[in-house]
Amino acid sequence: MNAVTTDRPDASTATDRESWLARMEEIGEDAGYFEPLGRNHWAFFVDDGPNLLVTFETLDTIRAASPRQMPLGYTYTAGNGWSHLCIIADGPTWYRDDRVYRYFDRLVDEGFLEDFDRVVFYGAGMGGYAACAYSVAAPGATVLALQPRATLDPAFAGWDRRDLAARKLDFGSRYGYAPDMIEGTGRVFLVFDPREREDAMHAALFRAPFVTELHTPHLGDRLDDALSHLGLLTDLLDAVTKGMLSRDYFAQLWRRRRNFGPYLKRLLAIADERGQKKRAAMICRSVTRRLNAPRFRRRLDELEAELGKTP
Structure with a gap:
């Protein structure tokens, strides 16, 4: 399990949204960059090694997760030789924003993602959808997605009555239908509770042979929280970044549920x-x-x- 480097800069002094954004900009200036992508998204990059972990997280979750008020990916990559790119959303945006599209276009045009030896995309729920959808920008990347949606376009997923307000967003244009966007990846790992009907139906839309389903029955619909409390989330990130994740390896980790x-x-x-x-x-x-x-x-x-x- 990755140890937290306590002397790494953090945003623990932030008292509200504006002070947090200001502090993140300060950290970004020293470590890489912190760049706004329109009104509701930011890109936070830390240049710290030849491999890259790309995470999709939300502002509220980052601030509430720990006193350090830093992205999960930032904490995980501390001191392990991985760079980190976090796309941060303010609210249920589903990362459907032209500025986000253009940001990934720019990364592709500049060959930014090609400069890394290994690239891993990670996200949960809304972030899991984005991790799959934007992985197309890094051919050969590995994806770890918790409870990913394939799309919220009612023409394809009208049976999913959750997040109805998000249906007004455009899921039909660029970086839209996640199962199509993973076609150039190396491996895709989908983690979900098969007893959660909608999550299982979304997972079934990812039909490619390089997709591996990892089932977590009875953990429910707050999978990232449950895996964190189980102590499995960091272990999953360890396994996927080291190229060790498989059904058999996950089965060993999953035995920990017997004490949860x-x-x-x-x-x-x-x-x-x-x-x-x-x-x-x-x-x-x-x-x-x-x-x-x-x-x-x-x-x-x-x-x-x-x-x-x-x-």
């Missing part, structure tokens, strides 16, 4: 909701054998008493 309280509680809740008392008792026995879990012990006592009364 929210996951275990969700399993029990599903069994209880379905009236599956024997399955619920089996879950409780497994948990109480391995963990100090008073809630599961109490529920197991209740279930055993109920099952003991069953003729």
